[in-house]
Amino acid sequence: MTKFSDLRDAALIYSLRSASIFAGLPEDELRQIAGYAVIKPLRKGEYLFRERDSAIGFYIVRKGIINVHRVSADGREQVIHLFRPGESFAEAALAGDSGYPADARAVENSEVILIPKQEFMAHQRDHIDLAWRMLGSMSQHLRVLVFTLDGLKLKDAETRFLHWVLRRCPRPLTHESAGVEIGMTKAVLASELGTRQETLSRIFAKLRDAKVLEVKQSAFVVPDPLALQEVFEKNLSGIPGGT
Numbered sequence: 257m258t259k260f261s262d263l264r265d266a267a268l269i270y271s272l273r274s275a276s277i278f279a280g281l282p283e284d285e286l287r288q289i290a291g292y293a294v295i296k297p298l299r300k301g302e303y304l305f306r307e308r309d310s311a312i313g314f315y316i317v318r319k320g321i322i323n324v325h326r327v328s329a330d331g332r333e334q335v336i337h338l339f340r341p342g343e344s345f346a347e348a349a350l351a352g353d354s355g356y357p358a359d360a361r362a363v364e365n366s367e368v369i370l371i372p373k374q375e376f377m378a379h380q381r382d383h384i385d386l387a388w389r390m391l392g393s394m395s396q397h398l399r400v401l402v403f404t405l406d407g408l409k410l411k412d413a414e415t416r417f418l419h420w421v422l423r424r425c426p427r428p429l430t431h432e433s434a435g436v437e438i439g440m441t442k443a444v445l446a447s448e449l450g451t452r453q454e455t456l457s458r459i460f461a462k463l464r465d466a467k468v469l470e471v472k473q474s475a476f477v478v479p480d481p482l483a484l485q486e487v488f489e490k491n492l493s494g495i496p497g498g499t
Contacts (some may be wrong), residue, residue, distance in 0.1 A: 265290045271369060275316045281385075292375040298322075298362035305356045311349035313372040316343050320366025323444060326358045327481045335350070335448035338363065338440055350377065363444060413451035414459045418488040420449060421469070421476055428481050436476045 268290035272278045278286065295318065298304060304315065307326065315322070322339045324346075336358055339345045349356050350373050362462045427434045438445065463469035468484045470477040478484050 262384050268293055268295070268369065271316070271318050271397065275342050275344055275369075277316070277347075288379060289376075290434065292372055292379075294370040294372065296368050296370055298366045300362055300364050300366075300367065304360040304362070304368065305346075306316045306359050308355040308358065310355050311353075311373060313370050313376065314344060314346040315360075316344045316351060316369040316371065317371050318367040321363040321440065322360055322366060322368065323363050324358050324360045324445075325447070333447050333449070334450055335444065336445065338448070340439070351398065363440065403407050410432070412491070413449055413455050414462070414489065415491040416451070417456070418491065419461050420445075421478065422485060422488060425478055425484075428485065431480050431482055434478050434481055435472075436478065438474055438476065 265287065269283070269286045272286050272293070273281070281289075296304070296315075298320070301465055317339050318341065319340070319341060322345065323335060324339060325333050325335045325338050327395070328332050337345070346356060346360070421436055422428050424436045425434050426436075440448075442456060443453055446453045449456070460471050463484075464471060466487070467479065468487055470479065
């Protein structure tokens with residue numbers, strides 16, 4: 257008879273293999289990691305950790321979406337990134353003792369895999385490949401952060417939103433219609449763009465009336481990406497948008 261622990265390990269190994277940070281690892285290494293990994297369920301709105309909490313390990317999203325953000329002095333939440341299944345986060349916290357650098361909260365009912373710090377660091381000492389994988393993952397996170405900061409430097413919410421859509425548009429330099437999956441609620445998107453839901457709604461209406469963007473239930477449709485690019489460039493040149 258199959259033991260419950262065997263089923264647990266098989267499910268964990270499958271999830272670890274699907275994570276980009278562990279993709280391609282041999283079965284025996286995945287089994288080792290599964291042996292000390294911990295599955296943590298989270299309800300919608302529940303915090304996984306808060307800024308400056310002691311770092312007990314890093315995480316891989318198994319189900320749902322995790323919102324990693326910081327809160328400014330005036331209480332405004334700025335989303336750093338939304339992590340989805342297969343993505344890992346908080347690896348950098350393992351390198352020091354200052355704790356987690358941001359807050360992490362479940363956007364919906366979610367499940368994450370905790371890779372405990374002490375066990376993973378001991379494992380890593382005998383497996384140099386894991387150290388390189390960690391560096392690669394942190395490098396990817398840095399690129400995401402630079403992209404986020406680039407967007408926030410833009411002068412207004414409309415321009416930031418256009419930047420967000422165009423960076424995700426599969427065919428940005430054509431006249432061919434394209435779809436961009438939203439993957440989050442309007443409230444979360446507004447937070448990621450550093451604005452308010454009401455402002456975002458006005459931006460949607462303005463761009464819809466200009467016939468350069470259609471808002472569907474789970475995606476934006478860009479009828480003509482080059483036309484949207486022109487609106488973005490005009491905004492950059494000084495024509496005011498939302499705030």
